[in-house]
Amino acid sequence: MADIVNWGILGAAKFAREHMAPALHQANGARLAALATSSLDKAAPFQAMCPDLSIHLEYDTLLADPGVDAVYIPLPHTMHVEWAIKALKAGKHVLVEKPVAMQADQIDPLIAARDDSGLVAAEAYMIVHHPQWQRARQMIRDGAIGQVAYIDTVFTYDNRKDPDNIRNRAGTGGGALPDIGVYILGAARWVTGAEPRSVDCDITWEGRVDATSRVTARFPGFSYSGMVSMRMLPYQRFTIHGDQGVLELTAPFNAGVYDIAQIIVHQPGMGRRVERFPGVNQYKLQVENFCAAVTSGAEYPWTLENAKGTQAVIDAAYAAAGQPS
Template sequence: MQAVVNWGILGAAKFAREHMGPAIHAAKGARLAALATSSEDKASGFKAFCPDLKVHLSYDDLLADPGIDAVYIPLPNHLHVEWVKKAVAAGKHVLCEKPIAMKAEEIDELIALRDASGLLVAEAYMIVHHPQWQRARELVQTGAIGELMHVDGFFTYDNRADTANIRNRPETGGGAIPDIGVYTYGSARFVTGQEPERVTAQITRENGVDVVSHVQAQFPSFTYAATVSMRMFPRQEMTFHGTEGIVRLTAPFNANVYSQAEIVVDQPGMAKRIERFPGLNHYVLQVENFGRSLREGAAYPCPLEFSRGTQAMIDMIFAAE
């Protein structure tokens, strides 16, 4: 693999235009080379920051482009598996938006394809690339708060007015749990290294998609609770509560957008320590780690096996509904 990874994006999604496109453009060792979209007009927002962008008018044309090394897939959820498979068949490395699949067993197929092809295939689960999450894992696993007893999380926003949004449509794999539940569930797994043994769930649906969920789970050595919603005032927080302290992340999922990334550590004697992580962009870090894995063979922070574990927990939650 050459020093610079040439990237293509399948689809002119708003998220790709506002976040991942600029991140690929800004990342060291990466070049945003091409975009596949049905209209040149849809590419204008990308060309504003990447003027030399090559535009393909179909996804297949981009996949056939020999100048593209890796593709980023921000398509609606129900299309992820199909286009990951097509990209691998075309010999491209793949970074696909979460959830990379709608069922855990579908990820088994992708793992098999990855292994057979020798290509890097991964879910765009950006938070584990941010040092606040690596630090949270270190604090919890080294006993900084004693024995971990309970984890709880919140991730909410309100998009009820945006009825055309793919998150509000069942036919596109919508719902709050596939969109943001992956963060409250997966981050607990990432920090603790444990998997849920059983779950209970109370889920409210509108138009066939989950819009509010309250999930409780028993992990091997701690209890867990999370609220996820597309119908509540915005809130983000993850808390790891031990026998000798608390680790709390105040902007766990949208650092620098929701708020500055901070870890607040409460310890005995009313001691409080705040660790701040200003200015870091987890999307850029994600792209750089992807390229590092390709060039140097470094372990990728979010392999498909990890993504499968989060999807397995989501499957458990829907089964418990």
């Protein structure tokens, strides 16, 4: 395998245009080589960034492009597994946006396809690549705040004025839990290395889409409370309470966009101190780590099995809340 991984993107999504395409263009070991979209107007901003970008009018023709080594998939949630499997069968490595699927067991065929292909396939869960989260995880492991006793977290934004947004439509896998529940739940699992024993959830439904979801859970040794909403002022925090201290993570999910990433540490006899992580692009780090996994077999910090674990918690939350009336 060459030292440079040539990337293609399936679909000219806004998130791809604003975050992942620049990351693919800037990351060491990566080259943005191709885009598949039926809209030349949507392709224009990508071409302005990469003038030599190959444009494919069909997803299948990009998958057949011998100049593409890996594919990034930012399609609507319900299309992720289908196109990720197609990409693997076409011999491409795959980085697929979160959530990978709408239910945990739907990820199994993709895991099997990954194993059969011998290629790298993973979920684009960027926060685990950020030094803020890596530092918090190490501090928990080192006992910096003693035993974890309680985690509380919130992630909200407001898109009520955009009813056609895929996040507001059940048919495209919309809802607060699929869109941002992956952050508040996956982060708790990753930073502690623990899995919940029980899950409860209260949901405010709009049709068949959860507009606001409040999740409580019991993990071994600690309790958890998290809320996500698509109908509130944009806000995010993640706080880990230990029996000997507290860690507060600012801008835990959109570092550098929502605010500066920091860990505010409260410890006995040490007062309050702040560790800051300015100027870090977690999307670029994610791409570089993926490329290292492709070219040198380096360990990738977030696997499809990790993604399945978070989806299982989301499934449990929906089951606990019951179906909308």
